[in-house]
Amino acid sequence: DVKVTQSSRYLVKRTGEKVFLECVQDMDHENMFWYRQDPGLGLRLIYFSYDVKMKEKGDIPEGYSVSREKKERFSLILESASTNQTSMYLCASSLRGVMNTEAFFGQGTRLTVV
Amino acid sequence: QKEVEQNSGPLSVPEGAIASLNCTYSDRGSQSFFWYRQYSGKSPELIMFIYSNGDKEDGRFTAQLNKASQYVSLLIRDSQPSDSATYLCAVGNYNTNAGKSTFGDGTTLTVKP
Numbered sequence: 001d002v003k004v005t006q007s008s009r010y011l012v013k014r015t016g017e018k019v020f021l022e023c024v025q026d027m028d029h030e031n032m033f034w035y036r037q038d039p040g041l042g043l044r045l046i047y048f049s050y051d052v053k054m055k056e057k058g059d060i061p062e063g064y065s066v067s068r069e070k071k072e073r074f075s076l077i078l079e080s081a082s083t084n085q086t087s088m089y090l091c092a093s094s095l096r097g098v099m100n101t102e103a104f105f106g107q108g109t110r111l112t113v114v
Numbered sequence: 115q116k117e118v119e120q121n122s123g124p125l126s127v128p129e130g131a132i133a134s135l136n137c138t139y140s141d142r143g144s145q146s147f148f149w150y151r152q153y154s155g156k157s158p159e160l161i162m163f164i165y166s167n168g169d170k171e172d173g174r175f176t177a178q179l180n181k182a183s184q185y186v187s188l189l190i191r192d193s194q195p196s197d198s199a200t201y202l203c204a205v206g207n208y209n210t211n212a213g214k215s216t217f218g219d220g221t222t223l224t225v226k227p
Contacts, residue, residue: 031213042219043158043202050213058214090157099165100146100206100215105157 003027006091006106013113019078021109023091030096032074033103034058034066036087043090049074050096081113115140118205120218129227133190137203137218140184146206147179147186148215153199162188193225 007022025032034046035058045058047066055066063085067075074093078085088110092103120137127133135149146165150158164170164177164186176189186205190197200222206215 033214040219043217045214048214056214094213096213099208100211100213102148102160102163103150103158103204103215105159108157 004091004093004104004106006089006109008109009107011109011111013078013081013111015082015113017078017081017113019081019111019113021076021078021089021091021111023074023076023106024072025074025093025104026072027093027095027104028071029093029104030071031094032068033092033094034064034074034076035090035092036060037090037108038087046076078111081111083113085111086113087111116218117141117216118203118218120201120203121221123221124224125221126224126226127193129193129195129225131193131225133193133197133223133225135188135190135201135203135221135223137186137188137205138184139186139203139205139216141205141207141210141216142181142184143209144181144184144205144207146208146215147177148204148206149175149177149186149188150202150204150217151199152202152220158202190223193223195225195227198223198225 091106152158162177200220203218204215
């Protein structure tokens with residue numbers, strides 16, 4: 001069974017704090033993703049990584065950074081949390097192939113910034 | 115224009131009816147098409163993918179792809195209350211955006227007993 005595990009299900013942080021969201025996958029997938037999902041705005045890509053130490057900005061990277069030091073782990077960092085970063089954060093992974101492949105999602109982290 | 119557009123919904127059908135979910139996309143070079151189901155408070159999970167024009171059936175689900183019209187749909191036959199969820203369409207073009215599929219905003223389906 002493919003498993004993508006996010007470190008926290010719920011998180012409450014204060015404005016200005018540095019926040020780390022961790023994601024681990026156990027299927028040896030090359031691709032990993034961080035999305036945020038907000039009502040009415042759908043699923044928006046924050047960052048994408050296609051290999052260790054490789055990353056690409058997604059649609060909304062401002063205020064976020066990422067780290068991928070090992071293939072199985074992809075971390076999302078909020079450098080200085082703000083209330084507009086209150087959201088559901090979803091990590092996903094997929095195989096690299098000759099076509100885009102299925103994305104497997106973690107259970108999500110609901111982050112509240114107060 | 116959004117890259118991937120879905121019926122705004124919500125869509126409500128009676129139990130046992132056919133639910134039809136539609137998705138259009140703007141990138142004519144797209145090659146891979148996915149339908150995900152997302153229950154309230156849960157993560158998306160894949161229910162169908164399709165790469166070639168035509169129909170692909172899996173149990174009560176049928177995905178239909180028409181690349182000329184840039185249109186992909188999901189039909190759910192004999193809809194059940196357990197099918198009530200948000201359905202996300204995702205489209206991928208490996209040549210221009212390898213690995214990254216673009217998601218629509220989703221259509222919420224309610225199946226009434």
